[in-house]
Amino acid sequence: MDTIPVTTPNRKVFSLYELTESISRMFSKHYASPYWIRAEISRLNLYPHSGHCYPDLVERARGKVKSQVKGIIWREDLFAIARKFEDVTREPFREGINIMFLAYVKFSSEYGLSLQIIDIEPLFTLGELAKEKMETIVQLKNEGIFHNNRLLEIPLLPKRLAVISADTSKGYSDLLVTLNGNPYGYRFQVNLFHALLQGDGAIGSILNQLDAIKKNRSAFDVVLIIRGGGDDVGLACYDSYKLSREVATFPLPIISGIGHSTNETVVEMVASVNKITPTDVAHYLLGSFQTFDQRISSSGHLLEMALQVLFDTQNQKFRKISEDFISKSQDYTRDQNLKLNQKVALMRDQVIASVFNHRIALSRYENSLQYNPARLLFKFDDNVTEQTKLLDFHSKLHLQKQTTTIDNFNQKVKILDPVAILKRGFSITRYRGKALQKGFIPEKGEMIETENLTGKFKSIITEN
Secondary structure (H helix, E strand, O other), X not given: OOXXXXXXXXXXXXXXXXXXXXXXXXXXXXXXXXXXXXXXXXXXXXXXXXXXXOOEEEEEEOOEEEXXXXXXXXXXXXXXXXXXXXXXXOOOOOOOOEEEEEEEEEEEOOOEEEEEEEEEOHHHHHHHHHHHHHHHHHHHHHOOOOOOHHHOOOOOXXXXXXXXXXXXXXXXXXXXXXXXXXXXXXXXXXXXEEOOOOOOOHHHHHHHHHHHHHHOHHHOOEEEEEOOOOOOOOOHHHHOHHHHHHHHOOOOOEEEEOXXXXXXXXXXXXXXXXXXXXXXXXXXXXXXXXXHHHHHHHHHHHHHHHHHHHHHHHHHHHHHHHHHHHHHHHHHHHHHHHHHHHHHHHHHHHHHHHHHHHHXXXXXXXXXXXXXXXXXHHHHHHHHHHHHHXXXXXXXXXXXXXXXXXXXXXXXXXXXXXXXXXXOOOOEEEEOOEEOOOOOOOOXXXXXXXXXXXXXXXXXXXXX
């Protein structure tokens, strides 16, 4: 039903429909061709039932919305645009990205101004993502924190693992299979912190789990951020400044394994260790244990060799000391026997000489008494008595001294007696009936005889 313009004195009034229809005709006339436009998708507004999408398009300046228009992407166009965008950027068509698109400017009386998007230039978004990534890197380096996590020392045996991943992730499953199925028997303590690994909610989800780990940091050795699935789509969240800064400044070493991408994300750059896949992360952890195991085995082998060398050296020293002891004992025994024989011979000569001298003196007295018996008896009666006493005293004194000397010699003889030496634990080794001389070593296969207190036994030389 058409609306009739209302005319009042000095004034012409139009209905809203008339005005919007006029604007619509103007847009149809002046905006018949599509335009290339750049803007940010603030909200995607996808309707799964119909397959159509009605994105909110904005342009911001210093964080404030400068311009805002609603968009329209029909289902057929949306499928082609999303596939083209993902093939080039390796990112899903999503909210929060800047795009360059080809669109018709539309205006309807019912819905107002809108942009009907029919195509997109993904290289523009790819450049924007690269620009944001580079800005993140520059900012982290300017703050002096880009290498902080890499400077943290990873424990020698990192076994207490805090894993940020999805509980249904194939990458998490691969990690567990590789760690738990290792043939060396190494055991790990794995704690899963479930998080979204891509998409709009990934950054906040990962940050929340990093915060939870930080509050209980003493319970873990390292943190793993892993994702699987075999592709590198949806990695732009790992170039986020906020997430990258948290990883760079995290108090525990972080090991990343978030995909097969050959183009490292910022999170991978600032992580302490970056591996491509969760399986690579597992092999890296197992490698730490294998390296330590090899060091222990090598140290044990070196210690065994050192102990063998020490044992051989000490054994040689002991044999040398034993040989020197036997040789010196034999020399000492011979010297003592020689000294003892000399003292016995000297004592015997002294006794004989003393007896001989007394006999001569008695003979003289006897001759004197024969010739002058009366005179000598009278004259020397007292003298004889006195001399007899004196002789008796000196004889007893001399005999006592000689007896003491003999006893001393006998005591030394007993001490130096070979039997007494054997009683003290020594032994005598003879070769062909003669004591072994210093420096003489019987040939291999020769027989020697060893005598100790308990008896004699024979030995065959088996080693020189």
